[in-house]
Amino acid sequence: MADMRYDRGDERVPAGESTGPAVPKAVAAITHIQRLAGNAAVGRALRPDPSQVAQLQGDDNNFGQRVAISPDLLEMLSETSAPPADRDLVPAVSDATFEQYDGHAFVQGHGDRDAVDPNDVRQGQLGDCYLCAAMIAVARAHPERIRSLIARQSNGTYNVTLHLKAGVWSREGGAQVVNVVPTFPTTGDAPAYVQQGDQAADGPELWAMLIEKAYAQVKGGYVSIADGNSGEAAAMLTGGRSTEYRVASTTPDRIAAIIDEALTNRWPVTCNSAGSAKNESAEKSEDREDYHIVAHHSYAPRSVDVSAGTVELQNPWGRGDITLLISGPFKRYFSSVDVVRP
Template structure:
């Protein structure tokens, strides 16, 4: 136990004076390890814009394809396939718009630039299509329709117009025929509005801006000016379509004719072939169904190329004049 004297000594000790703060020596800088950038997660694509869809066709034909729902585009489909825009891409679907499908194929084959220039990819799941139309005075005006890529579907493929392009064995969902049909339907009011017949020349004009010129084929002779006109159009890459006569016409009763009544076809071109000292004339046609004949008719006549020819077939000039009632040349 400390003594009392010891305690006193402790009490009399002076308080130490506050010391000035010691200068702070900066800590030596350590070399820093390079900052690794955080991995940037890829931006999630914005959800595609969903627009109001045109009404589907309302008639007995659609009942066979029930349910007839729109299917959302899964974003895997592209506007154009690797082969670009081709006439053979177009396949008419379940509605009565052969006039449109035949015209799309005609423009695709002759003027693919017109299609490319008509469709704008908005990069948000929608496409804006530019159409031309004439007013009462004959002036050309422009109308634009914006649609998304949701399409009426039958469970496996789009039920209306679609592309036939196949890539690596897989049916490629190439969108351009479907988008053009949808935009045209939207413009005219609905798929129903375009699903009961129409004029091919109107569609060709809507895409190219050029009025179609119609010519009747009945009564046209072997050396008629119509051949010269069609050859000129073919050489100049002008889109052409042809129309057949009435369904009940005896010309189409026989499956061997391979041409159907009240139907629009694409004229792919014309050609002349020397046979000896004679020149044979041919017209290259395409059925917008993507096949020349219905399967049952093809089986009946032993047409083994029906499924592979893309709907393309060749007719002699005289057969063409016999089976088709009119030709429309665009421009």
């Protein structure tokens, strides 16, 4: 099957064809907003912030500019026949507006061995820790794979390749190229969801934001990617196959060996904590918190000490990393280890 590129909206176009449609559609949508904003008949259905309208009206090409789109405007857009995909991607944080980020897919930060670095990923206000942990794991194991996923287009958009399966239990599927416009939900001055990576003189690093948005586009919105499987997410980024090891039925020595083998062979590996039980005792909850473990959360191992039986876990929050005794708190509070092999 030929690779397909998902463009704005639901249509597909062959990957090799022109990248043209995305920007004209965005321009058309914003021109539509301008028309609505200037139309008295719109009445109370549309109450855009005057500064936003002025910003839109004063913007000739609408693409090289930073554009704020309020929820009201997005609601109006949902009634048009040719809305931009962003209108479907809003949710989760109600006051977020889509803002354009003029940056680079990759920026090599100070001390980074590669432009793609595990520290580039910091989760935001979306429950997609599994995806963030997967991005960290792949960035650690194969930064070149991340680089190969993203290509900037001449019109300023990005093509992001995801290895999607036909279904959760399916082995069918293949690489799909998703065209992404670099506008992202923003609250205040920061991205609402996964954060920018390193900062270049002329703009921020965007790769994690682009992958997150590409996946949200495929799944129908940001809310749709809250919660997921870290192994499947890492497989989506590499094209490999995920194997899940259940912590409860695996000995601590074996868990250490699995993580060690994965890190040594550069196989992306993630670890997932169990959710808190409905009637869990306060003592157990406090014990977990004393180890700084977050329930129902994904982490990416930085290292494992097989002889000491400890694992160092990177928290996708960007802070809050932990080192745990595998036979102790890890065994008590973690549910699975996911490894993606080629």
